[in-house]
Amino acid sequence: MAVEKYLVSLKGSIVNLDFDTVVKVAQEAMEAGVDPRRAINEGMVSGMAIVGEKFEKGEYFLSELVVAAEVMKEGLKVVNPYLKEEGSQRLGKVVIATVEGDHHDLGKGIVTSLLRVHGFEVVDLGVDVATERIIDAVKEHQPDIVGMSALLTLTMPKMGEVIEALKAASFREKVKVILGGTPVTLEFAESIGADHRAVNALEGVKKCVEWVTPQ
Ligand code: B12
Numbered sequence: 001m002a003v004e005k006y007l008v009s010l011k012g013s014i015v016n017l018d019f020d021t022v023v024k025v026a027q028e029a030m031e032a033g034v035d036p037r038r039a040i041n042e043g044m045v046s047g048m049a050i051v052g053e054k055f056e057k058g059e060y061f062l063s064e065l066v067v068a069a070e071v072m073k074e075g076l077k078v079v080n081p082y083l084k085e086e087g088s089q090r091l092g093k094v095v096i097a098t099v100e101g102d103h104h105d106l107g108k109g110i111v112t113s114l115l116r117v118h119g120f121e122v123v124d125l126g127v128d129v130a131t132e133r134i135i136d137a138v139k140e141h142q143p144d145i146v147g148m149s150a151l152l153t154l155t156m157p158k159m160g161e162v163i164e165a166l167k168a169a170s171f172r173e174k175v176k177v178i179l180g181g182t183p184v185t186l187e188f189a190e191s192i193g194a195d196h197r198a199v200n201a202l203e204g205v206k207k208c209v210e211w212v213t214p215q
Helices: 003-015 019-031 036-057 062-082 106-117 131-141 157-168 186-191 201-212
Strands: 092-098 120-124 145-149 176-180
Touching: 003 019, 003 036, 003 062, 019 036, 019 062, 036 062, 036 106, 036 201, 062 106, 092 106, 092 131, 092 201, 106 120, 106 145, 106 176, 106 201, 131 145, 131 157, 145 157, 145 201, 157 176, 176 201
Parallel strands: 092 120, 092 145, 145 176
Antiparallel strands: none
């Protein structure tokens, strides 16, 4: 099967909420040598974007979103082990969280996996993480980078709250702050004083590597 066919099939399996196909095609694609990053981004993530559109149009309901997320998790379980380690030295440390009030974690999970294969130590605080917990984790783990994810416009202001709390704790100068999640715009990131807003997981990880690599 051509690479494109695997990608289309992976995408379709998310849209069709098809557990069996996602696992089968993901396994076949990995054995055929398809780049796991493409399988994730051009296959499963783009399928999830269609699920979101269907939800907006009223064709899918919350129950379908829940199942689509579970289908994607199964697909990721197959693909993640195929992400190759990029260099053996430890690059740096990242504290990452989905902000308070927000339970979306697929994007954060993908970023976390990619950061780890690139040599980062990642402290993943999970979802719905209160500002104080992020600050406590920064104090405890002394990371190079703080990553935050938000998928709800309502929870985006929490990202600004974290940056203000970092300043108040005198940690803002010691860490880079990277934001992600579809509603987070460049303008928003700049307005709250973040260092970067990732277009997607791959681009975000590239930026993190750049930050910790001596010029
Ligand atoms: C799956 C899903 C869910 C699942 C989440 C399961 C899970 N474990 O994550 C469930 C069913 C739980 C859910 C619940 C809800 N959802 Co929802 N959900 C989605 C959906 C369809 C897909 C999101 C997703 O996972 N995409 C795939 C991932 C891989 O993409 P991503 O998160 O964007 O991440 C990529 C990048 O953004 C980036 N990235 C993400 N984070 C970070 C962080 C860093 C540091 C970096 C570098 C990069 C990065 O990397 C990723 C890969 O490239 C979206 C629709 C959409 N178009 O986004 C709606 C959506 C986000 N949900 C929405 C809503 C309204 C809700 C609910 C309020 C629904 C309800 N009535 O209860 C609840 C809220 C629950 C809560 N408190 O959080 C709205 C948000 C509207 C808004 N603008 O605020 C959306 C846009 C749907 C819609 N069109 O209305 N949802």
